[in-house]
Amino acid sequence: MPPRRSHKKSRAGCRRCKARKIKCDEIHPRCGNCTKHGVACDFEHPSFVDALVPVDTPRPTTSTSNCDSPSTSTLPPTPSVDSSTPLPLYRNPEPLPLTSNTKSSRMMELKLLHHYTTITCETLAISSPVSEKIWRDTVPNLAFTGANFLADALLAVSALHLRSHTPQDQELIRASHSYMASTLSEYGASLSKGITESNAEALFLTAALIAFQSTASRIFTRDDSGDLKERSDGYALPLSWFHSFQGVKAVVASSWQWLRHSGIVVPIIESQPALNLDLSGDNLNFFGHLLAGVEDEIVGYDDDPASQVLTRQAYQHAVAVLDWAHKIPHTGAPLVFLATVSRRFVELLEIRRPRALAILASYFGLLKVLDSVWWLRGVARREVMGIVSLFDPDDEEWWPRLQWPLRIALYESDNIPPDIWGADWAVEKALLDQASQNGGFVSHIELLSQMFSAMQNMPQTMPDALDVIAYQNAINRSRALDRQMLLENETHSSH
Known part of the structure; x- marks a missing residue:
């Protein structure tokens, strides 16, 4: 028998290659595999790659769900979250230097700041000239007052734009990752110290920019559906979108006592169309078929009655938001979906329930009319x-319900005729005018703020009133805040 052919194992390979279980050529300062895929290599920046490695968290045993890559889903801790609410935990990333050349680093910052103030700022708001002015003028000025994490967030989004x-610009890739890593590190540290009147505005704006970054980063993770065939792990749901947008909502819920008087935040919130949801289930709506057979x-x-209630509410509320946004998509209303769905709905996505996936497909179909926005393109x-x-294309239950998002997604332009879209654009303005008469987005938040206090006096045996509230998750966070404040008051009293 001939001797076995010797094989040299890669024992000093980079962590990315080890995680993918592929052979690393161990070339410094950047191995061949990382160079080929245009990603960071820990040979080049050890602290950066280590910072982006997620802490081990339990995954659902009933699913093979895939989350985004750590580079697009690394999020700071969310303020004042109920301990029973699971959230992805990641190590706080450390900022990495753009370059060893100080002059080059300064020139990169000037380039990014100029691009932000002249171009990028105009792309963050949808159909809102007032918000555009705030993002262009007011936000940079606020960043210059000492809110370093906000300044870094501006530069990170500008680099991504x-x-x-x-x-393929490697300098921009490094800048985008570097400034966002710095943002997340300082933003997370500020949240851990607590939201105050002095930092509430900056934290809200930073949370919004993190949400933009999380969304836009998706365009660099894969080119199109054709790339999916080359991925051994299949399609990965963009769950980081939900976490980042709901992070914005959490900041608002935790600091509304100060934000309600902000001349920066209130105009941005008020520029969003007011929620006008039909949660009764009595009317025939466009996406009503997605609830067929839900019982x-x-x-x-689900065997647990409480879990059944949460699941029913999650589906009903998500579909109600779809129906509302479907009538006024050009306003950017579909983006509200990411922040308003309940934590239970996100859990249903994580375990890949067919109904939750079909609802999500319809949601992404709504974004077709916003295809001209760079961070939503494609x-x-x-x-x-x-x-x-x-x-499965032979699935007679769910395949027919996917036909609308398929037809919309494959349409050759974002100017979709009303008969194909399923709504009359002529009534869009009328619906907006009617909604504004009932109060804008700020009015909704004010109403919720009042309900937060009232709910604390309700006995636990009363029927769950959350099915009539748009912000299920925000209410849970508010309850955790109130419990924390009550505990602190009791502790103070005892002393």
């Missing part, structure tokens, strides 16, 4: 095709 034009599903999957097609790939 520039990178959308030149995806049988709930009984079949989202509808890419995500709808990815979700559809998780279904």
Whole structure:
């Protein structure tokens, strides 16, 4: 028998290659695999790659759900969250230097700041000239007052915007990752110290920019549905979008006592169309078919009555938001979906319940009309095709319900005729005017603020009133805040 052929194992390979279980060529300062894929290598920046490694968290045993890569889903701790609410935990990333050349670093910052104030700031708001002015003038001025994490967030988003034009620019890639890593580190540290009147505005704006970054980063993770065939792990749901946008909501819920008087935050919030949801289930709405058979599903999957209630509410509320946004998508209303769905709905996505996936596909179909926005470009097609790939074409129950998002996502332009879209654009302005008469987004938050206090006096045996509230998750966070404050008061009194 001939001797066995010797094989040299890669024992000093980079952590990314080890995680992917592939052979590393161990070339410094950047191995061949990381160079090929245009990603960071810990040979080059050890602290940065180590910072982006997620802490081990339990995954659902009933699912093979995949989250985004750590570079797009690393989020700071969310303020004042109920301990029973699971959230992804990541090590706080450390900022990495852009370059050893101080002059080059300064020139990069000037380039990014100029691009932000002249171009990027105009792309963050949708159909809101007032918000555009705030993002262009007021926000940078606030960042210059000492809110370093806000300044870094501006530069990170600006770098990502520039990178959308030149995806292979290594300097922009490093700048985007570096400034966002610095943002997350300082932002997380500030949240851990507590939100105050002096930092509430900066934290809100930073949370919004983190949400923008999380969304826009998705365009660099894969090119189109064709790339999915080359991925051994299949399609990965963009769960980081939900976590980042709900992080914005959490900051608002935790600091509304100060934000309600802000000349910066209130105009941004008020520029959003007022929620006008029909949660009764009595009317025939466009996405009502997504709720067909929901009772049988709930009984079949969940034995616990409390869990059944949460699941039913999660589906009903998500579909109600779809129906509302479907009528006024050009206003940016579909983006509200990410912040308003309940934590239970996100959990249903994580375990890949077919109904939750079908609802998500319809949501991404709504984003087709916003395809001209750079950080949403191609989202509808890419995500709808990815979700559809998780279904069997012979599935007679769910395949017909995917036809609308498929038809919309594959439409050749974002100017979709009303007969294909399923809504009359002529009534869009009338609906907006009617909603504004009932109060804007700030009015909704004010109402919720009053309900937060009232709910604390309700006995636990009373019927759950959350099915009539748009912000299920925000209310949970508010309850945790109130419990914490009550505990602190009791502790203080005892002393």
